[in-house]
Amino acid sequence: MADKNHIKVDILVIGGGFAGLFAAIKAREQGCSVTLVDKGYAGKSGSSPYAGHFAVFNPDWGHDFDAWMDHVSTIGEYVNNRDWTEMLFTESLDRYHDLIEWGVEFEHDDKGELIFDTYEGMVPNAPLLKRWVFGTVIRKHAVRTGVKFVNRVMLTDLMTVDGTVSGAVGFSLDDGEFRSYQAKAVVMCTGGGALKPQGWPVSELTADGEYMAYRIGAEISGKEFNEPKSASVDYPAYTMGMEWTEYGASVGPPPDLGPPQAQLVKCINSEGEEITNRPGSNFLELEFEAHQGRAPVYYRTEDGGLTKRIGGAATGLSVHTTEGLAPQSMNCDSNIPGLFAAGDSCSTMVVGATYPGIGYGSASAAVTGARAGLSAAAFIKDVPGTKIPAAQLKDYETQIFVPTKRTGGFGPQWLTQILQNAMFPYYVLFVKHGDRLQATLTMVEFMRDHLAPQLMVENPHDLRLAHEVRSMIYNAETKLRTSLFREESRGTHYREDFPRRDDPDWLAWISLQRDGDQMKLWKRPIPEKWWPDLSQPYEKLYEARMPGEVSEAAE
Amino acid sequence: MTIDRIDRDLCNSCRLCVFTCPMDVIRMDADNVKAIIAYPDDCMLCGLCMVDCEKNAIFVGADRNPPLITSWG
Structure with a gap:
């Protein structure tokens, strides 16, 4: 089977x-043979093309390590993994230098000084990537290596x-034929899992990699x-991508509204009340206003005009x-020998329950990508490599093309739409309640057990x-089950029936x-040494207010 | 919510847009010469094709209200 389709x-x-390119380059630099497979085109994949910071x-730029650590823990409501947060801060400069060495450019002002960007109340003040081109630049460097x-x-x-993981199989979007890649180690860099929402360019982030990994344990x-x-x-389908292109203005829609964190500062509800001010936001304020009957919510533009906002532009995606x-x-090793993960498909919990600023996603992807690539390279030194039996390969092929x-x-389009119908309304994943989560879960289980097995297609597209919607159904199930399991509110997880942090x-x-056929859930306690001082008043520990939350002072 | 059109006369057959589109919306025509919009329903309006096209042959329109499912509305 040594042909170009079976490698x-x-x-x-x-x-x-970012993660996949870093992993591939770092592993290749260790002398390993490396193949990077993408359902699109590496360098243009996932969230990375839209990164700005x-x-x-x-x-040397005046950054205060302790202040940054405290900021992430406070905004992340103390469920960030401080080892990984520290790792990001420790290794991000090296990855930044890698990018520069590979030819990636950052924006400079007229005096040649590096431009930093930030938003009020947040760290970091992050360097600004020269947009759109860096993915291609990194890819070219990877080709050179x-x-x-x-x-x-x-x-x-x-x-x-x-x-032990021994590679992966799939199919070509062009010829529709079976493909196999036998490998001594696999690095999963497939990003997060969204549900093809409107308003954010994450429609190809369908939790494919996570679902593959889940199925093998x-x-x-x-x-x-x-x-x-x-x-x-x-312009509900008008994404951040187009807002920031030089063509954006000619296309018609309004100017850059900034990232959602900044947008909130300028939002008012239907009664003209200011919604929030940073810090102390969990970014659920629009959903809270809608739930109270105070939608539409408006964004106040620079010229004083108002534009209506809709929520759920990244539904399904975690932080x-x-x-x-x-x-x-x-x-970056998983519990499956030979399987590593990086970027947004690796649950490092660098930032915790709420995103604390700008540029953490791209920098974390670079840091974990590099670590995963090096770890995989070290791992395979002791791995002789196994041959996949022909019958096993045939079984995979048969299943893929059912x-x-x-x-x-x-049709997969229809199943996607009804999954979205079930999952998109704000009252499922944003303003959660045990009853509604359970009811939605019942429908998603039906989609999983009855509809997904009966998908029918006529072409590779x-x-x-079809495979994406199966992954999305899995993603929906995980979000509903874990949301039911966490019987409290924290950061971007709000339970109307458990409105306080516990x-x-x-x-x-x-x-x-x-x-087996069940999804097993369990708690992993956070080390006590990372807990905040619980003798502090609740309102001091948690600046973001949750509807229905009763303060200790009022009790 | 779709890419509007690809100008056949401007298209130089470089195929970059076919690779760039994360959603497999754009493919080459039956003669394998020009890029065409094959699956417009899956366009997510990221604009990457438009940014990458050296000939400015691709037009993506945002001024439309497609039948969307939203969180509220």
Whole structure:
């Protein structure tokens, strides 16, 4: 099977954003043969093309380590993993230097000084990437180092032999044929898991990698948190990407509204009241206003005009760095031998329950990508490599193409739409309640058990959509189950029936794992040394207010 | 919520947009010569194709209200 469609390689990297490119380059520099497979095109994949900032901690720029650590823990409501937060701050400067060495450019002012960006009340003040081009620049460097790229191939299953990962299989979007990549180690860099929402360019982030890993027994974490982005109701599908292109102005829509964190500062509800001011936000304020009957919510533009906002522009997505494969050490290794993860598909919990600023996602992807690449390279030194039996390969192939063999059933577009119908309303994932979560879960289980197995497609494009919607159903199930499990509110996780933070019971992370046909959930307690001083008043510990939360003073 | 059009005369057949589109919206035509909009329903309006096209042959319109499912409305 040694042809271009069936490749053997030391390390397979899946996904070509910041994390995947860093992993591939670092592994290749160790002398490993590396192939990076992307269902699109590495350098243009996932969230990375839209990155604007790269968070770099650098004492020479006047940065205060303790202040940054405290900021992330406070905004992240004490469920960030402080080892990983520290790792980001320790290694981000090296990754920044890597980027510069590889030819990536950062913006400078007229005097040649590096431009830093920040928003009130937040750290870091992050350097500004020269937009749009850096992905291609990094890709070119990867090509120079000898990384091999495979474009437009969707991988659907991780292969295992005796419990060890031995590569992955999938199909080409162009010829629709089966593809296999046998590898001694796999680095999962497939980003987060959204539900193809409107208003944010994350429609290809469908939790494919996480779902692959879950099915072979990987521990998954961080699913109950939210990325509560909003979009313009006038241009609901008009994404951040286009706002920032030089073509944006000619296309018509209004000027850059800034990131959602900044937008909130300028939002008012239907009664003309200011909604919030940073800091002390969990970014759920738009949803809270809607729930109280005070929508529409407006954004006040620079010229004094008002534009309506809609919520749920990133529905399904967790906060950068929070969701995905739970790393078992600082080496980005999963609990499955040979399987590593980086970027937004690695649940490092760098930032905790709420995103604390700008540039953490891209910098974390670079830091974990590099670590995962080096770890995978070290791992394979002791791995002889296994041959996948032909019958096993045939089984994978048969399963992948089941939707193409059906003569009746459901289309993936329709199933995606009804999944969105169930999951998008604010009262499911943003203003949560046990009853509603349970009711929605019942419907999602029906989609999983009855509808998804009957998907039918006629071409490779739709086969991709069929596999994506299966991943999205899995993603929905994880978010509903973990949201039910965390019987408190914290950061971007708000339970109307448990509106207060519950310390110390829930100074914990939630992990999940496949257990036969069931999804098993459990708590991973956060080390007490990382707890805040619980003798402090609740309002001081937690600046963001939750509706229905009764203050201790009032009790 | 779709890409509007690709100008056949301006298109130089470089295929960059086919690779760039994260959603597999753009493909080459039956003769494998010009880029065409194959799956417009899956366009997420990221604008990457438009940014990358050296010939400015791709037009993405945002001034429309597609039938959307939203959190409220």
